[in-house]
Amino acid sequence: MGEITIRQLAETLKLSTATVSKALQNSHEISEATKGRVFELAKSLNYRPNPFARGLRRHKSNTIAVILPEIADNFFAQAINGIEEMARQQGYHLIIYLSHDSSEREAFFINDLLGRYVDGLLISVSFDGIDFTHLDEIQGKLPTVFFDRTYSGSLLHVTNNDFESAYQATKHLFECGCRQISFLSILQGLEVGNQRLQGYLSALQDCGLMLNPSLIINCSNNKDDNQAKLQHLMKVIKPDGIVSSVEKLAKLCYYTCNDLGITIPGDVKIVSFSNLDSASLLNPSLTTITQPAYEIGKQAATMLFKVLKNNNYEAENMVLRSELIKRQSTNVSVV
Amino acid sequence: MGEITIRQLAETLKLSTATVSKALQNSHEISEATKGRVFELAKSLNYRPNPFARGLRRHKSNTIAVILPEIADNFFAQAINGIEEMARQQGYHLIIYLSHDSSEREAFFINDLLGRYVDGLLISVSFDGIDFTHLDEIQGKLPTVFFDRTYSGSLLHVTNNDFESAYQATKHLFECGCRQISFLSILQGLEVGNQRLQGYLSALQDCGLMLNPSLIINCSNNKDDNQAKLQHLMKVIKPDGIVSSVEKLAKLCYYTCNDLGITIPGDVKIVSFSNLDSASLLNPSLTTITQPAYEIGKQAATMLFKVLKNNNYEAENMVLRSELIKRQSTNVSVV
């Protein structure tokens, strides 16, 4: 029936509910003999403790929440995979919220979470955030690990070597002969966006290239807006190389180049942060900085479970390495 | 603090907990004046009802579960988007489980769910299932809507016109001049797999083509295995057209053709069921049967909420239409 309670077990076994409860928790106060009887009956009746009653007593749900900007993005989808894997291993459930890059929604979800429904939170911050008070607030009240998209106030986080990756990508373009290298920026208010931009700037300097501000395109989440900016970039500024800080902007570049009859990598070479698994099937195949998304999710979850277990809140930062995979969009022929 | 209880509200307002509880639920038994006072205080203290206590009383969690084979697949990612949208609108939470196409895991999750933790379930059945008893079981005990991957015993489901789509795709290849059309089959035990196969077979017949059994490739979830089968297909059987019943097999075709120096669409034309949003950027761009994934998720969730609201279990089937988008992989030049 799935409706068996501790009381019922107790009655059929001629024991008190307290004894059964302790036995089920494998308490040392209970004799092996009774434990055996209890376990056996519980198993045979497929007893499942009522999670509400348990939560009410223990203030614990064995559930963690994940707040993501979006899910139809390979990075996040893979990250969830990693998170889910760990959660399952630890016997935790996973509640998912999609902020769609709205910090308003994010704040709404977080308020919800503060209703002590979940034991912990994994979050990749929404992009349009300027006001981080809800994030500041929750960190004090709920164990929270930030991954990929952290913010300046985050204590526990798992990130990438974004500075270095952007640096490498830019340098790679330079080595491929590019001298007018554009940077498609987004996530400007967040650490990850800033790191990538800084990496780009630093590489320009080391390559002895002058910074041309009009080569830095500040994109938003408005597709039409981005498209217009890219059109202008390609038609007027005409860079010979592009570093895209996000997958969807790279796709937009492809479309824009197609429209304008600009060839890749002939006229312009492109590198992008991306976890697209069909990157090598694109026309031309796309040179990517690929993040270890699954691993990031896994490590973030691991960090959270460690905190949940030890109840200690020491700030911790784990940095995983992304990989530059050279393909035809930067004129590197691949096997 | 997020720790305010109804009792505390009652004490400061000199009311009983029952009155406060009713007031918060906007019961008509309570005067507008008191309601006002209660709401005001509740809001100012940011009162949040304890979900455990509430669940314990009401046997309801305002949470639904989603069981999916995988998430790093555009179809499922988009479907979740649709589901999440509805859930949020209805004030429901979303718990996610990934079966990784293992019916064993699926059964484990379902057993978990039977612990009456969630109010309803949306599921897309795992592929390797032969034993559906856990699915039969849960339908009787928990409102369940199946989407895309249903099984023969499912009562409530949202699916596509798979037969027709596969038929159209096959006919499209025929009209492009293909006479040796191969079908990459998977999900054989499920309705969706069967429908697609039948559509293919029916089209062959209507086109006056003889059925050559060696053109039907039964794939599995083992990538190496599939690769070997495709290699054999392309080298020995040499079809001039392929209908792929799943996105990842189409990708594998692309890789295999690249390896073997077989050109698409010159030597072989390809159509695939796929929600890949970069299908048009592939080399060559891929002709797809694209499912309304977001809408499927949304409708499935809607159906579930309707059942939750009305408590009625009449079998219902909703069929949404997929779209055949012709591109270069079947030699159709696109703008």
Place this chain on the structure above:
DNA sequence: CTGTTAGCGCGTTCAA
């Protein structure tokens, strides 16, 4: 319209 009481199922006293 408001209050009293009881109990959802569990885990934790404290006493036996």
Place this chain on the structure above:
DNA sequence: TTGAACGCGCTAACAG
């Protein structure tokens, strides 16, 4: 080693 009693916070039944 076991059991009786209580309370987590909320809501439903019944009084007043």
